[in-house]
Amino acid sequence: MKSLSNKSGLLLTTILVFISPVTLANDVTEIGLVAIEPNMEALVEDLLKSQEIDLELLLSDSVPEQMIMQRSRVGITAKKWTDKEMARFDMRYGYRPTELLFTADVIAILANEDNPATSITVAELIDVFGCSNDPKHPKWSPTSDARNGESLDTHMLPFAINHNLKGHTTFSSWVECGADGEYAHTQFLSDLPHLINKIEDEEAAIGYTVYSDQISDVKWLSVVDNLGVNYDLNKETILSGRYPLATVYYMYLNIPAHRKGFTEQEKFFIGLTLSEDHQEVLNQYGFISLPPEAIQRNKVRLSLEEPAIEGGYK
The missing domain is CATH 3.40.190.10 (Periplasmic binding protein-like II)
Known part of the structure; x- marks a missing residue:
């Protein structure tokens, strides 16, 4: 001992x-x-x-x-x-x-500042980042709290950091490919600065990353759970167990x-x-x-x- x-x-x-x-x-x-x-x-x-x-x-x-x-x-x-x-x-x-x-x-979902979307559903996250033998390639859709019901008429461009989910078992079970033939459309980058640059350069970009103070100046999307309730990313919703x-x-x-x-x-x-x-x-x-x-x-x-x-x- x-x-x-x-x-x-x-x-x-x-x-x-x-x-x-x-x-x-x-x-x-x-x-x-x-x-x-x-x-x-x-x-x-x-x-x-x-x-x-x-x-x-x-x-x-x-x-x-x-x-x-x-x-x-x-x-x-x-x-x-x-x-x-x-x-x-x-x-x-x-x-x-x-x-x-x-x-x-905590996993944060990042989007371009000019993207009118302000939230995304859990189902949409699984679609855009999830692994499959035939992965989906969803478009941005208008959300109830988007500006004037606007949306980007284009496919989401998913980005993430390689090997960024150690310890985050729930989210990793959705997005990490394991079975033969499974793959995802996500483009993996080397580190957080590269991810932030991609998000800022591509209007249709969407990214996920673990929580860090370095992402405080980037646009975060709120997340809609499976019951349709919208939760912002903040410590109150996190520690109360509501942020999905x-x-x-x-x-x-x-x-x-x-x-x-x-x-x-x-x-x-x-x-x-x-x-x-x-x-x-x-x-x-x-x-x-x-x-x-x-x-x-x-x-x-x-x-x-x-x-x-x-x-x-x-």
């Missing part, structure tokens, strides 16, 4: 502001592994490296099971625990796990109800949910940092602050 160490001490110092008294763990084997879904491995490893922490990860498609069976005290998963899983955990430990918002992976091209990730902690303070391992992972300091690492993988409202929610869940308003992210 690898030991937990923090050579920089910067993040742990920040957490001490919120937590007192502090309970420390001398042996990380008493705490257990950190259970994460396999597609999160590269991101979590880089977050650990950014604080010079060396810690073994447990990759699992069933994070709740690892925590219920005492193989892990910290878990990161895109699957909200079911009532049955919560009940099993409660039966074993006598309390429920603490649930925090952690991050979300995002997956929200939660952090679950096994923190005994009677215990005051946190172990060193818990302090590190809790720290990831209480600030935007790690935004650069998250953005490299197309994940978002938490906005102040979500950080406030996490502090309330940890009993570090009293609730200020009702509602928020569910």
